[in-house]
Amino acid sequence: MTALLALDGLTKAYPGVVANDTVSLSIAPGEVHALLGENGAGKSTLVKMIYGLVKPDQGTMQMHGAPYAPLEPRAARAAGVGMVFQHFSLFDALSVAENIALGMENAPKLRALSEQIRKVSDTYGLPLAPDRIVGDLSAGERQRVEIIRCLLQDPKLLIMDEPTSVLTPQEVEILFETLRKLSAEGTAILYISHKLEEIRALCDAATILRLGKVVGECIPRDTTAREMAEMMVGKVLSTPSRPSVTLGDTLLELRGLSRPSPSAFGMPLRDISVSLRKGEVLGIGGVAGNGQDELLAALSGEMRAPEGMVHLKGVDIGALGPNARRIAGLLAAPEERLGHAAAPDMSLTENAMLTGAAREQLEKKGFLNWPAARGFAERIIETFDVRTPGAGNAARSLSGGNLQKFVIGREVLQRPEVLVVNQPTWGVDASAAAAIRQALLDLATDGAAVIVISQDLDELMEISDRFAALNEGRLSEPRSTDGLTVEEIGLLMGGAHGMEVAHV
Amino acid sequence: MDLSVINPILLIAALMSAATPILLAATGELVVERAGVLNLGVEGMMILGAICGFAIAVETGSPLTGFIAAALGGAVLSLLFAFLTQITLANQVASGLALTLFGLGLSALLGQGYVGIKPPRMADFNFGPLADIPVIGPILFSHDPILYFGLLLVAMVWAVLKFTRAGLVLRAVGENHDAAHALGYKVVRIRTLAIMFGGACAGMGGAYISLIRVPQWTEGMTAGVGWIALALVVFASWKPWRVLLGAYLFGGITQLQLNLQGAGVAIPVEYLAMSPYVITIIVLVVLSADKSAAPGSLGRTFHASH
Numbered sequence: 001m002t003a004l005l006a007l008d009g010l011t012k013a014y015p016g017v018v019a020n021d022t023v024s025l026s027i028a029p030g031e032v033h034a035l036l037g038e039n040g041a042g043k044s045t046l047v048k049m050i051y052g053l054v055k056p057d058q059g060t061m062q063m064h065g066a067p068y069a070p071l072e073p074r075a076a077r078a079a080g081v082g083m084v085f086q087h088f089s090l091f092d093a094l095s096v097a098e099n100i101a102l103g104m105e106n107a108p109k110l111r112a113l114s115e116q117i118r119k120v121s122d123t124y125g126l127p128l129a130p131d132r133i134v135g136d137l138s139a140g141e142r143q144r145v146e147i148i149r150c151l152l153q154d155p156k157l158l159i160m161d162e163p164t165s166v167l168t169p170q171e172v173e174i175l176f177e178t179l180r181k182l183s184a185e186g187t188a189i190l191y192i193s194h195k196l197e198e199i200r201a202l203c204d205a206a207t208i209l210r211l212g213k214v215v216g217e218c219i220p221r222d223t224t225a226r227e228m229a230e231m232m233v234g235k236v237l238s239t240p241s242r243p244s245v246t247l248g249d250t251l252l253e254l255r256g257l258s259r260p261s262p263s264a265f266g267m268p269l270r271d272i273s274v275s276l277r278k279g280e281v282l283g284i285g286g287v288a289g290n291g292q293d294e295l296l297a298a299l300s301g302e303m304r305a306p307e308g309m310v311h312l313k314g315v316d317i318g319a320l321g322p323n324a325r326r327i328a329g330l331l332a333a334p335e336e337r338l339g340h341a342a343a344p345d346m347s348l349t350e351n352a353m354l355t356g357a358a359r360e361q362l363e364k365k366g367f368l369n370w371p372a373a374r375g376f377a378e379r380i381i382e383t384f385d386v387r388t389p390g391a392g393n394a395a396r397s398l399s400g401g402n403l404q405k406f407v408i409g410r411e412v413l414q415r416p417e418v419l420v421v422n423q424p425t426w427g428v429d430a431s432a433a434a435a436i437r438q439a440l441l442d443l444a445t446d447g448a449a450v451i452v453i454s455q456d457l458d459e460l461m462e463i464s465d466r467f468a469a470l471n472e473g474r475l476s477e478p479r480s481t482d483g484l485t486v487e488e489i490g491l492l493m494g495g496a497h498g499m500e501v502a503h504v
Numbered sequence: 505m506d507l508s509v510i511n512p513i514l515l516i517a518a519l520m521s522a523a524t525p526i527l528l529a530a531t532g533e534l535v536v537e538r539a540g541v542l543n544l545g546v547e548g549m550m551i552l553g554a555i556c557g558f559a560i561a562v563e564t565g566s567p568l569t570g571f572i573a574a575a576l577g578g579a580v581l582s583l584l585f586a587f588l589t590q591i592t593l594a595n596q597v598a599s600g601l602a603l604t605l606f607g608l609g610l611s612a613l614l615g616q617g618y619v620g621i622k623p624p625r626m627a628d629f630n631f632g633p634l635a636d637i638p639v640i641g642p643i644l645f646s647h648d649p650i651l652y653f654g655l656l657l658v659a660m661v662w663a664v665l666k667f668t669r670a671g672l673v674l675r676a677v678g679e680n681h682d683a684a685h686a687l688g689y690k691v692v693r694i695r696t697l698a699i700m701f702g703g704a705c706a707g708m709g710g711a712y713i714s715l716i717r718v719p720q721w722t723e724g725m726t727a728g729v730g731w732i733a734l735a736l737v738v739f740a741s742w743k744p745w746r747v748l749l750g751a752y753l754f755g756g757i758t759q760l761q762l763n764l765q766g767a768g769v770a771i772p773v774e775y776l777a778m779s780p781y782v783i784t785i786i787v788l789v790v791l792s793a794d795k796s797a798a799p800g801s802l803g804r805t806f807h808a809s810h
Binding site for chain 2: 052073077092101102103107
């Protein structure tokens with residue numbers, strides 16, 4: 001059988017970095033092919049070349065044996081390539097139908113298009129009303145818009161860039177059902193992810209990229225997740241571990257915490273009650289946008305709470321701001337690295353000063369002790385293996401993973417009594433992620449309490465003692481992670497949000 | 505005080521004419537902002553259009569050629585803004601302010617030989633017997649062609665934005681330029697075209713002042729109309745018909761307060777003179793209370809990074 005798409009020796013270099021180095025792979029019609037690799041391995045650049053967003057420096061592509069060199073996405077779409085983006089390429093203020101029309105060549109009139117959308121969404125079990133405004137849709141629904149946009153063009157090859165990061169396990173299962181249907185109909189799927197179990201469940205073949213090069217191929221069903229992970233990273237991984245601990249006194253307690261969201265499209269917190277003991281790691285899962293940011297803000301002190309809702313060591317701290325809470329021992333590291341956790345254009349020393357001033361005695365009577373701040377920053381860089389020329393570099397100049405190590409390390413080294421982190425290993429490579437998780441566990445072993453908010457369920461299962469899920473601003477009853485199944489977690493996260501299995 | 509000297513028919517006819525420069529400039533700016541660009545240089549493009557139109561109309565003797573030259577002048581000046589903000593990625597607010605100052609200065613230079621000259625008059629559009637209908641005739645059918653063009657322009661902009669693919673793409677670029685780029689739309693090209701359209705409209709609005717409203721050339725004669733047009737776009741929630749409403753409201757109250765001054769109403773002139781601004785803002789603020797958000801990418805610099 002001739003390949004649907006064959007890449008031969010594709011190379012793309014940007015100043016200072018070779019994003020893709022002689023990458024070759026081929027995909028047969030109906031095949032579900034996984035593209036595996038860590039952040040920065042060159043997956044995105046590769047699919048951008050296939051989709052015509054980036055032109056290769058060298059190498060050729062063939063589709064059905066004929067040369068294929070799309071100059072722009074339009075040409076790629078015309079050749080039958082569809083792409084579902086990782087960061088949704090949708091327009092909030094426009095309706096579903098308008099959004100879909102924008103992604104199509106020769107879009108029909110809106111009324112006819114709405115009919116088609118209804119038909120396709122019925123066929124594939126992806127309910128979607130064409131006249132709704134995209135800004136009002138949930139993350140899962142937005143993804144449906146993207147998928148239907150591709151399906152309407154009858155693609156021969158569908159590229160999916162990390163499609164499951166915003167879905168509950170049940171929604172993932174339904175998505176896979178749809179993808180299997182498509183594959184049975186002969187549509188090839190190029191599936192990018194670093195979630196290895198998903199790839200094992202879905203994909204027929206996998207190509208593994210590391211630092212822009214193809215370092216291996218495998219049949220995911222016959223390969224363990226660990227083997228694939230080690231191919232991705234290129235070394236043997238150690239699993240974070242800690243000795244079993246006995247839990248101490250209650251450190252942090254939330255009693256019926258309810259707050260409206262500070263942002264217009266945010267999620268209010270609804271009656272959240274949970275208590276956290278010394279030495280405990282509480283994992284909080286949930287689909288993005290279900291109150292994670294708001295919960296972090298309520299804990300860090302960015303959002304104040306009325307009396308009686310937030311207690312630290314028995315003292316009501318609801319009215320205290322972030323600095324007062326830091327002094328009291330409650331530290332937080334938010335998800336957004338640039339702009340929230342770190343000031344992009346300030347140096348690492350200055351960023352270390354920003355949150356460390358109070359607990360590390362970096363200021364005295366309003367005067368700043370810069371040598372001490374530099375020492376603190378260098379200690380973070382040293383301890384957490386942050387790759388940067390020095391503490392004088394701007395936060396913006398660090399790669400995402402390195403900056404993540406810095407902002408987490410900055411809080412961990414301040415010896416918190418309670419640490420709250422949101423997405424601690426987001427965008428961090430596997431070995432660095434393991435190091436961060438180990439640091440969080442060590443912190444708990446030493447008697448701190450840690451709240452880890454994350455969308456990575458594997459991570460939560462690995463490090464938490466108890467698990468709870470945020471759904472629509474409500475926190476489920478925490479459950480011990482021993483014996484907790486993915487099925488149960490999915491239900492805690494709110495189930496399938498109204499999706500149904502494709503019925504073709 | 506004698507209010508009977510105010511003739512309502514002439515008042516309404518005059519307000520349409522008073523509103524036209526704002527209407528033209530605001531409609532152009534609306535398109536620019538729907539494409540996600542904030543061009544604060546409207547005033548500069550208007551005044552340049554005013555002198556270009558005036559000079560060419562005087563030299564050729566044809567007001568229509570003057571208007572075409574005004575549109576070209578405004579568009580060429582807006583290209584400078586497009587170059588600064590779309591190619592060199594300069595800050596849009598600073599570039600727009602610079603454009604206004606530059607336009608004021610350049611127009612004063614170009615206009616040195618034209619002070620005190622009367623331009624050729626543009627004939628009213630001939631509707632034949634329609635113009636003789638009482639009341640309706642003088643109000644609707646006794647104006648110059650540019651005024652009708654302004655109304656047509658609003659209708660066209662509305663229809664294009666709402667019903668055509670070109671309009672959808674333009675709105676998409678203004679809403680989320682990264683997503684539009686990912687789908688393969690040429691963000692910079694589309695925005696440059698929108699900026700030029702805005703420049704041409706502002707230029708014609710300026711020429712309407714120097715050729716029809718006033719008709720003569722004096723330095724700085726647009727006197728802040730460009731800023732009113734800018735404010736109008738925001739308060740009109742980026743909707744063409746509301747821009748028309750706002751422009752007519754502003755023109756109407758300007759005209760009315762002039763008539764009231766003439767009639768000797770016992771209100772200090774300063775209050776009358778500020779009333780168009782105050783009332784227009786109040787009405788449009790009330791109207792814009794329904795949450796019609798600004799274009800998502802408005803004023804943000806687009807760079808097609810890898």
